[in-house]
Amino acid sequence: MLASMNxxxxxxxxxxxxxxxxPSLAGPKIATxxxxxxxxxxxxxxxxxxxxxxxREALRNDPRLKVINETIEELKKLRSEIRxxxxxxxSRENYFRTFQMKSHELRSLQRDTLQHLEDQKxxxxxxxxxxxxxxLAEISGVVASVGKSAGYDLVLESGGSTSSQVPCLLYIRxxxxxxxxxxxxxxxxxxxxxxxxxxx
Numbered sequence: 001m002l003a004s005m006n007x008x009x010x011x012x013x014x015x016x017x018x019x020x021x022x023p024s025l026a027g028p029k030i031a032t033x034x035x036x037x038x039x040x041x042x043x044x045x046x047x048x049x050x051x052x053x054x055x056r057e058a059l060r061n062d063p064r065l066k067v068i069n070e071t072i073e074e075l076k077k078l079r080s081e082i083r084x085x086x087x088x089x090x091s092r093e094n095y096f097r098t099f100q101m102k103s104h105e106l107r108s109l110q111r112d113t114l115q116h117l118e119d120q121k122x123x124x125x126x127x128x129x130x131x132x133x134x135x136l137a138e139i140s141g142v143v144a145s146v147g148k149s150a151g152y153d154l155v156l157e158s159g160g161s162t163s164s165q166v167p168c169l170l171y172i173r174x175x176x177x178x179x180x181x182x183x184x185x186x187x188x189x190x191x192x193x194x195x196x197x198x199x200x
Contacts, residue, residue, distance in 0.1 A: 030175045031152045034159035038139050048131050064113040071106045
C-alpha cells in the first residue's frame with residue numbers, strides 16, 4: 001500500500017539553511033519531525049491511496065476474467081458430454097471438436113489477459129513510486145520552510161528506522177517536535193490550492 005511503504009528520506013537530518021553570523025552560546029536550535037506520520041496522515045496521500053485501491057479493484061474485476069471463468073465452466077460441461085456413452089457417437093464427436101476449439105480460445109485468452117494484467121500492475125507500481133516521491137518532496141519542502149521560519153538550525157527525522165528496524169533517532173535533548181505544525185501547514189496549502197481551483 002502507498003501509505004504503508006517504508007519511507008526513506010535522503011538524510012537523517014533535514015538541514016534548515018539558517019546560517020548564523022556567529023555560533024550561539026546556547027547551542028543549535030533543534031526540532032524533530034515524524035515523516036512517516038506526516039506521509040500517512042496527509043490528505044493527499046489518502047487520496048492517492050484511494051485512487052490506487054480503485055485502480056487495483058478495477059483490475060480484479062476485469063471483464064475478461066469473467067469470460068475465462070465462464071469458458072472453464074463450459075469446458076467442464078463439454079467434457080461430461082464427451083464422456084457420456086449414452087449419447088450418439090456423432091454428438092460426442094461434435095462436442096469434442098467444440099471442446100478443442102474452446103480450449104484453444106481459453107489458452108489464448110488466459111495468456112493475453114495475464115499479460116495485460118501484469119502490464120497494468122507494473123504501471124500502477126511505477127505510478128505509486130512516482131507519486132510517493134512527489135508527496136515526500138512536498139513534505140520535505142514544507143518541513144524546511146517551517147523549520148526556517150521558526151528559526152531552527154536542524155530538523156531531524158524521528159520516524160525512520162534502519163535496515164535492522166532500529167529507530168534512526170534514539171534520543172535527543174531539548175528538541176521540539178514540529179510534526180503537527182508541518183501537517184497543519186501542508187493541509188493549509190492543500191486547502192488553498194483547492195479553493196483556487198474552485199474559483200476557475
